[in-house]
Amino acid sequence: MKTLAIETSCDDTSIGIVHFDGNLFSVEALLAYSQIQDHQQYWWVVPEIASRLHFDKILEVIKNIGLSKVQDVDFISVTTHPWLPGSLVVGKAVASLLSSYFTKPLVQVNHVYGHLFSLLLERNISDLQFPLVVLTASGWHNDIYYVDSLKLESWSLKPQWSEEHPWIAFHPFWWYRIAKIWYTLDDAAGECFDKVARMLGGPYPWGQWISEKALKWKHNSDVEFKRIFLSKETFEFSFSWMKSQVSFLLKALEKKWTPLTEELICDIAYEFQEAVVEVMVKKLVRAWIAFDAKTLWLAGGVSCNDRLREYLQSYAKEKMSEAIVLRPMKKVYSMDNAAMIGLAGILEYTNS
Numbered sequence: 075m076k077t078l079a080i081e082t083s084c085d086d087t088s089i090g091i092v093h094f095d096g097n098l099f100s101v102e103a104l105l106a107y108s109q110i111q112d113h114q115q116y117w118w119v120v121p122e123i124a125s126r127l128h129f130d131k132i133l134e135v136i137k138n139i140g141l142s143k144v145q146d147v148d149f150i151s152v153t154t155h156p157w158l159p160g161s162l163v164v165g166k167a168v169a170s171l172l173s174s175y176f177t178k179p180l181v182q183v184n185h186v187y188g189h190l191f192s193l194l195l196e197r198n199i200s201d202l203q204f205p206l207v208v209l210t211a212s213g214w215h216n217d218i219y220y221v222d223s224l225k226l227e228s229w230s231l232k233p234q235w236s237e238e239h240p241w242i243a244f245h246p247f248w249w250y251r252i253a254k255i256w257y258t259l260d261d262a263a264g265e266c267f268d269k270v271a272r273m274l275g276g277p278y279p280w281g282q283w284i285s286e287k288a289l290k291w292k293h294n295s296d297v298e299f300k301r302i303f304l305s306k307e308t309f310e311f312s313f314s315w316m317k318s319q320v321s322f323l324l325k326a327l328e329k330k331w332t333p334l335t336e337e338l339i340c341d342i343a344y345e346f347q348e349a350v351v352e353v354m355v356k357k358l359v360r361a362w363i364a365f366d367a368k369t370l371w372l373a374g375g376v377s378c379n380d381r382l383r384e385y386l387q388s389y390a391k392e393k394m395s396e397a398i399v400l401r402p403m404k405k406v407y408s409m410d411n412a413a414m415i416g417l418a419g420i421l422e423y424t425n426s
Contacts, residue, residue, distance in 0.1 A: 078147045079416030082128045082165030083157040083185045085109040085119045089135045092416030099195050101413045103139050107131040114278050125160030149179040151419025181419045188414035189373045196403045206369035207362045211376035213264035216311050218255040218361050248421040255361050256309035264376045266313040270320045274339050284343045291344030299349040309361045355386045372401040377408045
C-alpha cells in the first residue's frame with residue numbers, strides 16, 4: 075500500500091510518499107520547503123504569511139517529487155486538523171485537486187496522530203513491545219497517550235471507557251487502541267521554550283537555541299526555578315508558570331541593574347530546560363507505571379531535545395531497569411513532516 079502525503083499545518087510545506095508492506099512503513103520520498111527564514115524577521119510564525127507561502131510553494135514541491143510517482147500511489151493523505159486554518163486550507167485544496175485528477179481516494183489525517191505514530195516509520199512493527207505510553211510534545215501540544223495492540227476479537231468502533239481511570243476513553247485505530255491520558259492545561263513545552271528564548275533575546279526558531287545555551291551552563295545558585303507538578307496523582311501539565319518564573323527573574327535583575335550577561339543567559343537557559351524536562355519525564359514515567367506499559371515513546375518537535383532523551387533514559391532505568399525508551403528513527407520524523415501524515419493516513423485508510 076502506498077500513499078502521497080501532504081502536510082501544511084504550520085510553517086513547513088512537506089510532501090512525501092510512504093509505502094507499507096505489512097510490517098514496515100518505508101519512506102520512498104520526502105521533500106519540504108521550510109519557512110524559517112521567511113518568519114525570522116517577525117520573530118514568530120505569521121499565519122497569513124505561512125498560508126501564502128504554502129500556496130506559492132506546494133505545487134513546486136510536488137513537481138520535485140514527480141507527478142508520475144503521484145499517479146502510482148493508492149490514495150492521497152492530507153493533514154486536515156488541527157493548527158493554522160489558512161495553512162491547512164491550502165493542503166486540503168491541493169489534495170482534493172490531486173484526488174480528483176488522478177481518481178484517488180482522499181484520506182483526512184489528524185496532525186497529532188501523525189506525531190503519535192511517527193515512531194513506526196522505518197521500524198519493524200513486530201519488534202515493538204506493547205502497551206506503551208507516548209509523550210507528544212511540540213510548540214502547540216503536550217499530551218500523553220496510551221497505545222496498545224488490539225485483538226481482532228475485541229475490535230469495536232465504539233469507545234471503551236476505562237474502569238480504573240473513568241475519565242479515559244479507549245478508541246480503536248487500525249490494529250491499536252489509543253487513549254489520551256492527559257494534556258497540558260495551558261502552554262505546551264515547545265511554546266514555553268519559544269517564549270523564554272525570546273525573553274532572553276534568542277533568534278527564531280528558539281527551542282534549539284535554549285539547548286545550545288544550556289550546554290554552556292556554569293552553576294549559579296541565584297538561578298533556580300520551581301518544578302510545577304500540580305498533582306502527584308494525575309498526569310496533566312502546566313508550563314505557563316515556568317514562563318512566568320523566568321519573566322519575574324528578569325524583572326528582578328532589571329530592578330537591581332544586573333546586566334544580562336552571556337553567562338547569566340546560559341545559566342537561566344540551563345535551569346529552565348532542567349525544570350521543564352524534569353516535569354515532562356516524571357509525568358510520563360508516572361503514567362508508564364500506572365498503566366503497566368512496556369515501552370516509553372517520545373514524539374513531536376520537543377523530542378529532538380537531547381537533554382529530554384538523556385533525562386528520560388536515566389530516570390526510567392532508575393525506576394525500572396527493563397524500561398525501553400524510543401523516539402523516531404530520524405530527527406526529521408520528529409518535526410512536522412509528510413512522512414508521518416502518510417503513515418497515519420495508511421492507518422486511517424485501513425481502519426475505514
